[in-house]
Amino acid sequence: MPPATATTPSEIKFDTTAAVQRLVRFLGINAITGHEAPIGKELVAALKEVGVPAKAISFDDAHTRIPEPTPIGNLIVKLPGTGKKSAKPILFMTHMDTVPLCAGAKPKVVGKRVVNELEGTTALGGDNRTGCAVLVTLAAELIKQNLPHPPITMLFTVREESGLFGAKHLNPADLSGPTVGFNFDGRRAADVITGAIGADRWTVDIRGKAAHAGVAPEKGISATMVLALAMAEVHAGGWFGKVVKDGREGTSNVGWVGTTDGKSAGDATNVVTDFVHVKGESRSHDAKFVRDITAAFKAAFTNAVSKVKDHEGRTAKVKFTSRLDYVPFRLKPDAPVIKLAEAAVRAIGLEPNLRVTNGGLDANWMVKHGIPTVTFGAGQNEIHTVKEFVDLTEFESGCRLALALATAE
Numbered sequence: 001m002p003p004a005t006a007t008t009p010s011e012i013k014f015d016t017t018a019a020v021q022r023l024v025r026f027l028g029i030n031a032i033t034g035h036e037a038p039i040g041k042e043l044v045a046a047l048k049e050v051g052v053p054a055k056a057i058s059f060d061d062a063h064t065r066i067p068e069p070t071p072i073g074n075l076i077v078k079l080p081g082t083g084k085k086s087a088k089p090i091l092f093m094t095h096m097d098t099v100p101l102c103a104g105a106k107p108k109v110v111g112k113r114v115v116n117e118l119e120g121t122t123a124l125g126g127d128n129r130t131g132c133a134v135l136v137t138l139a140a141e142l143i144k145q146n147l148p149h150p151p152i153t154m155l156f157t158v159r160e161e162s163g164l165f166g167a168k169h170l171n172p173a174d175l176s177g178p179t180v181g182f183n184f185d186g187r188r189a190a191d192v193i194t195g196a197i198g199a200d201r202w203t204v205d206i207r208g209k210a211a212h213a214g215v216a217p218e219k220g221i222s223a224t225m226v227l228a229l230a231m232a233e234v235h236a237g238g239w240f241g242k243v244v245k246d247g248r249e250g251t252s253n254v255g256w257v258g259t260t261d262g263k264s265a266g267d268a269t270n271v272v273t274d275f276v277h278v279k280g281e282s283r284s285h286d287a288k289f290v291r292d293i294t295a296a297f298k299a300a301f302t303n304a305v306s307k308v309k310d311h312e313g314r315t316a317k318v319k320f321t322s323r324l325d326y327v328p329f330r331l332k333p334d335a336p337v338i339k340l341a342e343a344a345v346r347a348i349g350l351e352p353n354l355r356v357t358n359g360g361l362d363a364n365w366m367v368k369h370g371i372p373t374v375t376f377g378a379g380q381n382e383i384h385t386v387k388e389f390v391d392l393t394e395f396e397s398g399c400r401l402a403l404a405l406a407t408a409e
């Protein structure tokens with residue numbers, strides 16, 4: 001198929017050497033999720049070096065609303081439009097944090113890859129310093145080549161990896177009204193993610209009563225038995241694991257059973273368990289179904305309580321707490337942001353591959369904030385593992401794609 005715009009791949013030129021150097025520089029910064037200050041500082045320095053004026057760069061106050069300690073807010077950069085007066089503002093975004101496994105990574109270029117000198121010990125951080133390098137490269141090339149572009153807002157979020165917190169807690173008014181968003185956080189540039197799953201995380205505290213299990217078990221209230229009966233009800237009702245009801249689909253899991261401080265729920269075979277802390281999750285592409293799954297777990301725990309009594313008829317106490325982790329989204333196939341994404345992927349000589357993902361993305365919150373956002377890749381591979389590397393061909397495609405998106409009008 002011919003390119004959908006007049007732009008051809010050969011027309012989109014940029015300094016690949018500088019882009020790769022920038023990527024290696026950002027990969028070498030030790031700044032895992034919740035500890036973003038060093039990468040925030042480095043990004044500001046790199047943006048100023050390529051000619052972004054200091055007054056165009058700021059941090060928001062999202063960290064004051066994030067419930068986990070976070071040293072800085074999201075980094076926001078605004079490049080005034082240099083093209084047609086009528087051009088609408090667009091958003092480019094990425095997250096600046098990495099997973100804790102990346103701490104201390106030592107990047108080095110080997111052929112068309114960036115690998116980790118500490119491979120086998122730490123992850124590399126291509127998720128998501130590839131996105132950081134794409135955005136800074138975009139700013140650098142727009143300025144250096146004096147390319148006409150619409151007003152651009154760049155957003156580098158914090159605490160993506162620990163719960164999409166930076167995107168969740170930002171104030172959309174701080175972004176100056178972009179109508180479409182392009183998020184860089186993935187493997188292949190041609191993969192256009194147009195939808196993502198939603199999820200709840202929930203916890204249950206079951207407080208029973210200890211008693212000697214051999215001498216007077218009837219005086220105890222077993223928190224473990226409450227858990228077992230609740231899980232049996234959830235299982236019998238078809239709410240555990242892969243959940244399918246009337247054409248609606250989702251998943252659920254219990255991922256932690258113990259105490260709140262990481263210990264075993266009970267400590268001895270001869271003691272009736274008095275306390276169990278449970279952590280679980282519910283997911284679906286259907287927001288209502290996420291809530292239905294969570295509600296089924298809550299009901300099962302409530303029902304189980306009444307079935308386990310001590311000799312005086314007393315029952316356990318259950319506290320069920322759920323939190324919306326992120327809302328699902330599915331952009332319409334004819335949404336302008338998808339048309340722009342497809343055209344730009346074709347403009348760099350690739351064929352767009354539209355897909356939805358079963359993981360959460362910052363884009364979930366951007367869509368919730370009213371900015372239709374698609375997500376592309378820029379070379380991440382084997383993320384969150386000690387075998388992680390960056391594919392430089394895909395990274396360069398990601399940079400080229402960002403330039404195509406920014407100069408399409």
Ligand SMILES: [Zn+2]
Binds near residue numbers: 186
């Ligand atoms: Zn990521």
